[in-house]
Amino acid sequence: MRAAAGTLKKVTLECGGKSANIVLDDADLSVAVDGALYAIFYHQGQCCEAGTRLFLPESLAEEFIQRMIEKTRKMKVGDPMKQETDLGPLISRKQQEAVLGYINQGKTSGARLVYGGGVPTSPECASGFFVEPTIFDHVDNKSTIAQEEIFGPVLSVIRYKTVEEAVRMANDSVYGLGGGVWSKDAEKAMNVARQLRTGTVWINEWHLLSERAPFGGYKQSGIGREFGIDGLKEYTETKHVHIDEVGVREKKTWYDTVVPKG
Template sequence: MQRFEMVINGESCPSASGEWFDTENPFTAQTWAQIPRGNGTDVDRAVQAAHAAFSTGPWSQMSPSQRGLLLHRVGDLIARDAQKLAALEVRDNGKLMAEMLGQCQYLPQWYYYFGGLADKVQGTVIPLDKKGYFNFTRNEPLGVVAAITPWNSPLLLATWKIAPALAAGCTIVIKPSEFTSASTIEFAKLFAEAGFPPGVINVVTGFGADVGSPLVEHPLVKKITFTGADSTGRKINEAAARQFKHVSLELGGKSPNIVFDDADLDDAVNGAVSGIFAATGQTCIAGSRLLLQESIYETFVDKLLTLARTAKMGDPSSMDTQVGPVTTRPQYQKVLSYIETAKQEGASLLLGGKPGSAPECGNGWFIEPTIFGDVNNKMRIAQEEVFGPILSIIKFKDEDEAVALANDVRFGLGSGVWTKDIGRSIRVAEKLQAGMVWVNSYRAVSYMSPFGGYKDSGLGRENGIDAIREYLQTKSVWINTGVKTANPFVMR
């Protein structure tokens, strides 16, 4: 049994209460570590430390180039420890080693990119219409950032927040998911090793009511960045509005993966499987709705079922495993309940639909890759985010109906279009109400390209140049170069 401690003001520490809670391995369904159960006292210590670092500490005196150099250094340390971090993530959240190692090896690029961007945050000189004034703008960091991260890809999604926030000059308090806190704690230690001053990075662990709420409501927190369920995101947005805090929210989706009859069907089948069964469906951009043109429905479904049946379930630490367990016990029960709901609503079960019972699944929270046909877009299985390995297949007649069905949900995060017609790909991409559109591909991301959603999928953008703007505010500076004040009661 391992014990992990929080990171506050550059030091590892238990919670103020001295309480702990267990964290489980999804593959074994056994407790493997204990995490500090934080509360409002811990939150206040962390926020005060972050505020001091931002306001008066060495961090506040660093030039943007110096901050960028530190980000480069931490990138090097992440590259050094990628294998160790990936193994910790797999043990804690049950995702595949093949994917988590790839993510951890890719993480340094965020720190190199935003490290290079840190000293390129520039203001502008404005050629005013008023003579006798010099006007310029400054882009300044917001201050203390509260980052609340989910359990499905803890380090990747934390990095999407940490790297641009630090490049902008902010400091940060991270509240990881109570289900997957261990990797974030170990990750935070690398920043001290890289030379970041105390208080710049803090990690407070615990539950939403004990840690998340006081963090969101703390008066010294100026920005909240959250990835998770839309129901929680709505509460955060409401709480933040009471103090006019800046907010960015990535709240998941119900993404359509649209296959037209002129597509390369073998590629599209691979894209459909990747879109939903990779990461056991536990990804915000999961292509959980497969929209198939009627003329290819039977042929495509046959190919899809043939490929999906070959998916290898088992130990996520094995590099050849393709489908791992569901990360949390509550989520496992939730996914199973959606399977029953889909049956009751009249969807046809084509594959899976039950817990994984093969010997290689052990005692873990496995659910077989599940495919439903005859799905109506009004069914709950087509409208609500399941966050598990469940695919809904929906027929469409033509391009207009495909777009209408794709947009007929309250979410708008990702979408896929499979066609050989370049004109159609552009037309459909323009009409889809989604923050990302992949054409003849699916589930590709980069530190260089903005990520975020429309509608209930959230506010703001992560990654790319857009991300650093989420942590900045603009100041306009007016300098009178010699104009006399003629009438003090009239606007200049």
């Protein structure tokens, strides 16, 4: 933006996020658990719209977390070129160190580490920048790991008592790129989706994008939109052309009154 300011060039920015994934108390757990893991661990969490904050109702939290742990334990971390691999390495050593630094902050913040948190020790992971899929429970929504984009396989589980509380905490972020709602009741899910201050909301899904639908963020997640008609408009200028088709100029106007002819 600074580089473009001198000549007033328009910019379109997609600046990442801290997307909130809200599970309602009537959600299909088997679907929601798989969806929550896919939302955070796809591409090792190196996705701008990754579902890094998972909001669970107190009534479901224990069972939901246990199911996630059981499934995460079966994930294979290793060579990304192998078909059976679920999670590969991070992009660089610098990013690996940054993610591990956030994990250490999570450990000292009062959150409970329930899975992962380190570097895989298998021989297959010896030469890459790997980080174990990591899950924290009892995360404070104001804490660093819940507010800053980690860009790695680190999930923050935040428990809530009411849907209103979940929505409030979900919106309590400088970001607003993605969000999700899991429920068997479409009307209830839509009601929550409307309240989320975020550019994209998935219902019983995550990561799926269409070239026909706009994608972009609220707040510090960016400016403008990609895809769809809105994305095309980012590369156009609006012009207004006025044609006198009814002979307005043949009638007396304010100009003729102020500056009489002759």
